Amino acid sequence: xxxxxxxxxxxxxVVGAIGELNALRSSDAxxxxxxxxxxxxxxxxxxxxxxxxxxxxLDGLVEREFGTTPGLVGxxxxxxxxxxxxxxxxxxxxxxxxxxxVQP
Amino acid sequence: MSSDNLRVAILxxxxxxxxxxxxxxxxxxxxISPHDAxxxxxxxxxxxxxxxxxxxxxxxxxxxxxxxxxxxxxxxALHGERIEGSAIDAEVDEYVRALEGASSRSRxxxxxxxxxxxxxxxxxxxxxxxxxxxxxxLLRANTRLSTRLQxxxxxxxxxxxxxxxxxxxxxxxxxxxxxxxxxFPLATLQAAGRDVxxxxxxxxxxxxxxxxxxxxxxxxxxxxxxSGWRDLRLGGHDPVGEAFVDLQRTLKALTRRGIVLGxxxxxxxxxxxxAIENHPEMLLRPNDFAGWRINWSDKAMNVSQLxxxxxxxPEAAVFxxxxxxxxxxxxxxxxxxxxxxWPQDPLAAVDCLDGLAAFDLIQVSQEDLNRAESYTAExxxxxxxxxxxxxxxWLRSLDVRVSVxxxxxxxxxxxxxxxxxxxQMNLSTRRLSEVExxxxxxxxxxxxxxxxxxxxxxxxxxxxxxxxxxDGEILRVVDFLLSCRVMSRRVEEAMxxxxxxxxxxxxxxxxxxxxxxxxxxxxxxxxxRDVSRFEPLEEGVFRWDTSKPYPRPEEIALSIATSP
Numbered sequence: 001x002x003x004x005x006x007x008x009x010x011x012x013x014v015v016g017a018i019g020e021l022n023a024l025r026s027s028d029a030x031x032x033x034x035x036x037x038x039x040x041x042x043x044x045x046x047x048x049x050x051x052x053x054x055x056x057x058l059d060g061l062v063e064r065e066f067g068t069t070p071g072l073v074g075x076x077x078x079x080x081x082x083x084x085x086x087x088x089x090x091x092x093x094x095x096x097x098x099x100x101x102v103q104p
Numbered sequence: 105m106s107s108d109n110l111r112v113a114i115l116x117x118x119x120x121x122x123x124x125x126x127x128x129x130x131x132x133x134x135x136i137s138p139h140d141a142x143x144x145x146x147x148x149x150x151x152x153x154x155x156x157x158x159x160x161x162x163x164x165x166x167x168x169x170x171x172x173x174x175x176x177x178x179x180x181a182l183h184g185e186r187i188e189g190s191a192i193d194a195e196v197d198e199y200v201r202a203l204e205g206a207s208s209r210s211r212x213x214x215x216x217x218x219x220x221x222x223x224x225x226x227x228x229x230x231x232x233x234x235x236x237x238x239x240x241x242l243l244r245a246n247t248r249l250s251t252r253l254q255x256x257x258x259x260x261x262x263x264x265x266x267x268x269x270x271x272x273x274x275x276x277x278x279x280x281x282x283x284x285x286x287x288f289p290l291a292t293l294q295a296a297g298r299d300v301x302x303x304x305x306x307x308x309x310x311x312x313x314x315x316x317x318x319x320x321x322x323x324x325x326x327x328x329x330x331s332g333w334r335d336l337r338l339g340g341h342d343p344v345g346e347a348f349v350d351l352q353r354t355l356k357a358l359t360r361r362g363i364v365l366g367x368x369x370x371x372x373x374x375x376x377x378x379a380i381e382n383h384p385e386m387l388l389r390p391n392d393f394a395g396w397r398i399n400w401s402d403k404a405m406n407v408s409q410l411x412x413x414x415x416x417x418p419e420a421a422v423f424x425x426x427x428x429x430x431x432x433x434x435x436x437x438x439x440x441x442x443x444x445x446w447p448q449d450p451l452a453a454v455d456c457l458d459g460l461a462a463f464d465l466i467q468v469s470q471e472d473l474n475r476a477e478s479y480t481a482e483x484x485x486x487x488x489x490x491x492x493x494x495x496x497x498w499l500r501s502l503d504v505r506v507s508v509x510x511x512x513x514x515x516x517x518x519x520x521x522x523x524x525x526x527x528q529m530n531l532s533t534r535r536l537s538e539v540e541x542x543x544x545x546x547x548x549x550x551x552x553x554x555x556x557x558x559x560x561x562x563x564x565x566x567x568x569x570x571x572x573x574x575d576g577e578i579l580r581v582v583d584f585l586l587s588c589r590v591m592s593r594r595v596e597e598a599m600x601x602x603x604x605x606x607x608x609x610x611x612x613x614x615x616x617x618x619x620x621x622x623x624x625x626x627x628x629x630x631x632x633r634d635v636s637r638f639e640p641l642e643e644g645v646f647r648w649d650t651s652k653p654y655p656r657p658e659e660i661a662l663s664i665a666t667s668p
Contacts, residue, residue: 020290023126023290023294024122024125024126024129024290025125025129026128026129048284049119049121049122049284049286052280052283052284052286053122053280053286053290055279055283056277056279056280056283057290059279060274060277073279073282073283077283
């Protein structure tokens, strides 16, 4: 699998996870799947529970998509530097790196 | 968007913020304003009537706990300790006592059954066989919980197991638990939220009461006008035929707890009825239907006429049709009528019907059980109406008997049900729980009466209720409601006559009735304005001077079991 395909499939997982998260939110508070959407930090759209929900949904979707368990929940929620996945684009990149790290 | 804003307090020892979010975002009826208390020990909140969870007063309290959170012995069992069942019993009883004490702080209390914790394999294959297996203990605890809670008015047990099953393998996903103490995945919470909302619809009179059904490819496979009834796909060694029979079985079961069926079909009436009467695999026969419109007219018009005949509004109805165009037509004509996307595959029909969660009841009365028969009797009454010349002659020939009794413990459940589900013929649309209605009626100066109606074709049962309270020299009618099945037969006037006689006996100078409009109770306003003969005062307020007797309707026999 080349990097572009990996990124494309990881992006689908992120979009799907945001969709699952939005099932818990009113339409006017729905999270945009735009790459520039800021998820965390002062201007981020997610509170801590929302990010937990996103991480768990993403973990499940990645497991189904790639057949592997890259331990996203543990990494995302225990990670020292949230700025590495603070936007939709960065989160997608983070997922790609995690999958690469666990796939042969 | 719903006009309701029912306050739901959520108490849990786990994080149910996601459930609160789901209840808040859903725009289905009724509207809910959830208040999610921070996760923590539940028992202290149940015992503390000053806890913030109780202010403002919730309409409904949902107490959803983990078994190891409220049953210390079960927590020990999770660690492998051998626990006697009697220890679990005592802890369940303690929990029930706490729930009983808290039940008066809201109109209704919902308690889901306990679900097995993640690591609940316990004794493995022997877990249910051995009385100290985790599953055995949980089954014992849930059975005791369910039995004991049924003794508490306003307290209801919900089966959480189907909610768990809705999540499939994800129900064992511990990630949410480890990360945020969220015990259940989204699918489980969605199923729970659906049942909470179904409960509130039932409790507030918003459950659907009638199903209007198409025939061809909805109730049976095929087009009866083309194939004839003998070649319909219904029953037999045919999965499609079996699915249609199964749907009919499900519908028939609904009629046995008070749901009314009607037919709206484009067909020749005699051809369709011949099929319903004669097909050997039909489970639904003509007497199972309260009415029908089988013709080639516009279905929206037929729906309107049939609902009018059944004296039900579109908000009480569900329309089921395999044709998307017909569904769209009816949905457009009646925005409050529920028109589900009916599956093209007949094998999915029963699941679709079940999934509506639209017909739930919080109690089943004798009146519910007899409702299907009552509509058959209603057809006989209409036939009689066409045979006599005047309305008065028709009433006399019906031999209508109205008996009025003071509210009793025995009549309280049905009276409460009627109070909470009657929409059209309802003066004030006051909604109370059993406890609240009983307590209200026991106060000095207040009376609550129930009304039973019978005629030569059958017993309508307890179908009316009115209450009044003394306010100085005025007797105020507080509740005045009547099932639409007996409206416009001068029963209303009989009820008013009793209210006025009550006011005269109490020495009051006037009886006042104040109409409180809703989007559904215009028929009741019409009665007070056009029929009651009360003097209209300001908008919606009607008065009768008790120096004048109020005439009892002469065409019906009125008896008062407890003289007011």
